[in-house]
Amino acid sequence: MNSFDITEHSHRRFNPLLGEWVLVSPHRSKRPWQGQQETTEKDTRPQYDPSCYLCPGNVRANGETNPNYPSTFVFTNDFAALQAESPSGSFTDGMLRAESERGICKVICFSPRHDLTLSDMETAEIKKVVDLWQEQYQELGALEEISYVQIFENKGSVMGSSNPHPHGQIWAQSSVPGEPAKETEQQEAYFAENGRSLLSDYLAQELEEKTRIVVENEHFVALVPFWAVWPFETIVIPRRHFGHLGEISEEEKSGYADIMKRLSSVYDRLFQTSFPYSAGIHQAPTDGRNYPGWHLHMHFYPPLLRSATVKKFMVGYELMADPQRDITPESAAERLRGLL
Amino acid sequence: MNSFDITEHSHRRFNPLLGEWVLVSPHRSKRPWQGQQETTEKDTRPQYDPSCYLCPGNVRANGETNPNYPSTFVFTNDFAALQAESPSGSFTDGMLRAESERGICKVICFSPRHDLTLSDMETAEIKKVVDLWQEQYQELGALEEISYVQIFENKGSVMGSSNPHPHGQIWAQSSVPGEPAKETEQQEAYFAENGRSLLSDYLAQELEEKTRIVVENEHFVALVPFWAVWPFETIVIPRRHFGHLGEISEEEKSGYADIMKRLSSVYDRLFQTSFPYSAGIHQAPTDGRNYPGWHLHMHFYPPLLRSATVKKFMVGYELMADPQRDITPESAAERLRGLL
Ligand SMILES: O=P(O)(O)O[C@H]1O[C@H](CO)[C@@H](O)[C@H](O)[C@H]1O
Ligand SMILES: O=P(O)(O)O[C@H]1O[C@H](CO)[C@@H](O)[C@H](O)[C@H]1O
Numbered sequence: 001m002n003s004f005d006i007t008e009h010s011h012r013r014f015n016p017l018l019g020e021w022v023l024v025s026p027h028r029s030k031r032p033w034q035g036q037q038e039t040t041e042k043d044t045r046p047q048y049d050p051s052c053y054l055c056p057g058n059v060r061a062n063g064e065t066n067p068n069y070p071s072t073f074v075f076t077n078d079f080a081a082l083q084a085e086s087p088s089g090s091f092t093d094g095m096l097r098a099e100s101e102r103g104i105c106k107v108i109c110f111s112p113r114h115d116l117t118l119s120d121m122e123t124a125e126i127k128k129v130v131d132l133w134q135e136q137y138q139e140l141g142a143l144e145e146i147s148y149v150q151i152f153e154n155k156g157s158v159m160g161s162s163n164p165h166p167h168g169q170i171w172a173q174s175s176v177p178g179e180p181a182k183e184t185e186q187q188e189a190y191f192a193e194n195g196r197s198l199l200s201d202y203l204a205q206e207l208e209e210k211t212r213i214v215v216e217n218e219h220f221v222a223l224v225p226f227w228a229v230w231p232f233e234t235i236v237i238p239r240r241h242f243g244h245l246g247e248i249s250e251e252e253k254s255g256y257a258d259i260m261k262r263l264s265s266v267y268d269r270l271f272q273t274s275f276p277y278s279a280g281i282h283q284a285p286t287d288g289r290n291y292p293g294w295h296l297h298m299h300f301y302p303p304l305l306r307s308a309t310v311k312k313f314m315v316g317y318e319l320m321a322d323p324q325r326d327i328t329p330e331s332a333a334e335r336l337r338g339l340l
Numbered sequence: 341m342n343s344f345d346i347t348e349h350s351h352r353r354f355n356p357l358l359g360e361w362v363l364v365s366p367h368r369s370k371r372p373w374q375g376q377q378e379t380t381e382k383d384t385r386p387q388y389d390p391s392c393y394l395c396p397g398n399v400r401a402n403g404e405t406n407p408n409y410p411s412t413f414v415f416t417n418d419f420a421a422l423q424a425e426s427p428s429g430s431f432t433d434g435m436l437r438a439e440s441e442r443g444i445c446k447v448i449c450f451s452p453r454h455d456l457t458l459s460d461m462e463t464a465e466i467k468k469v470v471d472l473w474q475e476q477y478q479e480l481g482a483l484e485e486i487s488y489v490q491i492f493e494n495k496g497s498v499m500g501s502s503n504p505h506p507h508g509q510i511w512a513q514s515s516v517p518g519e520p521a522k523e524t525e526q527q528e529a530y531f532a533e534n535g536r537s538l539l540s541d542y543l544a545q546e547l548e549e550k551t552r553i554v555v556e557n558e559h560f561v562a563l564v565p566f567w568a569v570w571p572f573e574t575i576v577i578p579r580r581h582f583g584h585l586g587e588i589s590e591e592e593k594s595g596y597a598d599i600m601k602r603l604s605s606v607y608d609r610l611f612q613t614s615f616p617y618s619a620g621i622h623q624a625p626t627d628g629r630n631y632p633g634w635h636l637h638m639h640f641y642p643p644l645l646r647s648a649t650v651k652k653f654m655v656g657y658e659l660m661a662d663p664q665r666d667i668t669p670e671s672a673a674e675r676l677r678g679l680l
Contacts, residue, residue: 004429004440010422012515014437020518023441025421035502081365081657081664082350089344094545095538096566097354100344101363152656160653162375169656175352177661178360198435205434226436280660301659313500316492316509317421319641320620321517324421 007328015227016190016198018182022229023324029306037309038158040273045115045164054165056112071128073109074136080105082173084145102145103173108132110166117155117166117274119264126257129168133281134245134253140172141246141286148176148285156276158303158311176285183282184291191293197241199295212333215262215340219255222263224333229323231305231312232270232332234263236298243284243294262340263300269339273308277301347668355567356530356538358522362569363664369646377649378498380613385455385504394505396452411468413449414476420445422513424485442485443513448472450506457495457506457614459604466597469508473621474585474593480512481586481626488516488625496616498643498651508619516625523622524631531633537581539635552673555602555680559595562603564673569663571645571652572610572672574603576638583624583634602680603640609679613648617641 004011012021053060056068061078082103091098110129111121118126133151140149153168154161176184190198206212206223214222214234222236236259238252248256267275278301284294305312305326318324344351352361393400396408401418422443431438450469451461458466473491480489493508494501516524530538546552546563554562554574562576576599578592588596607615618641624634645652645666658664 002427004427004431006431006438009426009440010442011431011438011440014439016435016437023421023517024438027423028419028421033502035500036497079368081363081368081666083367086349087342087344091344091346091351095356095542096545097356098346098351098364099354101350101352103350148661150657150661152660154653154656157376160375160655162373171657171661177363179659179661202435205436278655278659280656282660299660313494315500315618316494316620317490317511319519319618320492320622320639321488321490321511321519326421 007330012322013227015225016202017186017227018179019186020182021322022227023322024328025324025326026328028326033306033310035310035313038311040308047113047115049114049165052114052163052165054107054109054163054167055114069109069112071111071125072132073112074106074132077105077107077169082171088174099175101173101175103171104140104143104146106136106170106172108136108168108170110168114165117264117268118153118260119268119274121166121261123254123257123261126260127254130253130256130260134248136170137245137283137286140170141244143172145174146172147174147287148172148180149283150177150180150280152278152280154278156274159276159278161276176287180282180285184285184294187293187295188291189293197293197295199237199297200241203237203239211330214333214336215259215266217255217258217262219252220259222259224329224336226329228329228332229314229325230301230303231325231327232267232302232336233329234300234336236260236263236300238296241295243291244286244296245281245283248296266336266339267300267302270336271304271308275302276304347670352662353567355565356542357526357567358519359526360522361662362567363662364668365664365666366668368666373646373650375650375653378651380648387453387455389454389505392454392503392505394447394449394503394507395454409449409452411451411465412472413452414446414472417445417447417509422511428514439515441514443511444480444483444486446476446510446512448476448508448510450508454505457604457608458493458600459608459614461506461601463594463597463601466600467594470593470596470600474588476510477585477623477626480510481584483512485514486512487514487627488512488520489623490517490520490620492618492620494618496614499616499618501616516627520622520625524625524634527633527635528631529633537633537635539577539637540581543577543579551670554673554676555599555606557595557598557602559592560599562599564669564676566669568669568672569654569665570641570643571665571667572607572642572676573669574640574676576600576603576640578636581635583631584626584636585621585623588636606676606679607640607642610676611644611648615642616644 010025088100149172151170187198212223225235281298283296284291303311350365428440489512491510527538552563565575621638623636624631643651
């Protein structure tokens with residue numbers, strides 16, 4: 001029998017950021033697909049849409065009028081999942097346990113232009129989005145009752161975005177949710193043991209091996225992590241170890257904008273479509289504790305697998321057992337790199 | 341300020357089976373929906389489809405011909421994610437870690453009829469599916485190299501099913517995947533402490549409170565768990581504490597078929613559509629260890645939220661932070677119960 005080869009044989013890969021495993025089935029992309037296909041959005045959006053509640057000058061659900069904003073615009077979500085004023089308390093009844101959760105949900109418009117996405121915008125314009133992310137992280141994180149600030153973007157109708165106007169969201173809340181809590185545990189344990197951040201050491205190794213790197217600049221690197229779950233998942237890591245946007249320099253913010261521009265452009269080229277994804281920034285909790293091991297990073301989770309219309313379904317086995325992927329991270333990175 | 345009320349205010353609920361939390365936003369279902377809508381499948385399927393690779397007498401991708409099976413039929417998946425013969429080994433390179441994973445993937449046809457689903461089948465026919473699940477669990481679980489047997493069904497194209505012929509799958513593998521591993525930890529710890537299974541005690545409490553029960557018979561109860569993630573998620577729990585299908589009685593198998601028939605019929609009535617879901621049986625690992633705390637159960641994870649065409653998107657916040665739901669489990673149970 002030939003020997004175990006991660007480019008050919010089924011295996012599990014360990015995700016040190018979460019302390020979890022992903023199942024990889026390299027041979028499986030040969031399977032034919034007769035299932036659901038997504039419809040692609042025709043890109044005939046006007047620069048301004050009178051019926052869009054995010055366009056400048058339009059009226060929102062709560063009756064407020066958007067200002068004629070020239071670059072970015074942030075407001076509190078009219079249908080927020082978390083509310084600042086809800087009463088706090090806990091509920092216990094035998095085996096049932098619940099805790100109140102307060103928070104603030106905001107919407108961030110990236111541009112007044114209805115027809116753009118991040119990849120269409122100039123790097124200088126994206127830099128203003130990074131500026132706003134920084135401001136919001138600092139402002140919300142400084143609030144007594146906020147322990148964690150999740151900045152994210154759902155792009156494309158296949159990712160549940162209900163409005164194509166370029167925008168993202170922030171959900172800031174009183175507890176630290178599961179995913180960042182697991183990353184906290186893993187990163188702080190690594191730092192305590194090694195005196196360096198987990199992602200610094202990981203990035204150094206990836207820069208050496210090069211096979212999973214997609215694009216890099218002076219301050220940031222985008223790569224397909226060894227433990228990627230989604231077919232073309234990437235992680236964006238700053239070269240310098242810092243825990244949150246309160247610590248990023250002006251130069252690094254420009255580098256962040258530049259890497260966002262390049263990565264999202266590569267994504268759009270992959271299937272010649274405005275590439276859908278959920279993206280989110282993971283950074284240190286704002287609960288007042290000290291997190292020397294935290295290393296800020298951004299995840300891109302794009303659902304597409306084979307084309308603009310065929311996505312990867314995270315169902316059945318994935319919901320009941322473990323995440324599973326059908327192509328190797330190395331082959332995904334190679335394809336993305338080829339589109340630079 | 342009024343006091344904390346789990347039917348009205350945002351909160352987190354604890355899932356004792358996984359040891360994780362879910363965010364619940366009761367007020368959020370009022371939000372309008374302008375996003376992606378699913379297309380419903382027209383139900384004009386013939387009893388026999390000459391182009392279906394699961395219908396009796398047809399030829400599959402690997403050239404084999406399906407027998408003229410009268411009830412159920414099981415075969416090894418032609419595009420298996422796991423393979424029995426792949427070489428074993430492990431890979432470590434600095435921070436990169438992988439382990440080979442062997443296994444067997446099977447497909448189970450529930451019926452020769454192309455046009456049926458479980459809810460259309462007679463209880464006696466569903467009983468034959470349960471018989472086959474039992475046989476397969478025992479046969480696969482007895483293999484030296486198989487530590488866990490995951491039985492599941494992806495139903496509906498929105499759940500990634502690429503063929504509407506009524507069928508499910510089994511992925512049996514050499515390690516215990518993440519979800520059942522977490523359930524093992526939680527259940528065994530509970531049993532060690534209390535001398536009763538976690539789900540026995542939980543079920544007793546639910547039967548007392550009644551608010552989350554959907555349907556029950558002599559042997560099984562289907563309910564919306566207090567910690568449900570998907571809008572109309574349910575869990576099916578046997579009244580008697582047993583760990584796996586090797587321990588189920590003939591009578592209980594009939595009870596299992598009966599509860600499946602009733603629950604799937606209720607689901608179909610909810611949005612007057614052949615209701616899509618991923619369903620899966622969680623049971624004790626087959627790694628040769630003893631699991632006194634394991635209590636077999638089945639999860640139903642249906643994606644629909646508001647109608648046959650509007651689903652809940654598990655994206656953005658859910659991928660980056662924690663699962664989040666927009667209606668309470670109690671109101672979901674009430675709606676389902678009303679359709680009995
Ligand atoms: O039924 P198939 O074609 O094997 O595939 C389906 O179920 C699998 C197991 O849940 C998933 O990994 C696939 O993404 C899904 O499309
Ligand atoms: O952007 P919306 O309309 O708030 O909603 C979208 O993002 C939310 C946060 O990721 C999800 O909970 C919703 O399921 C999704 O449709």
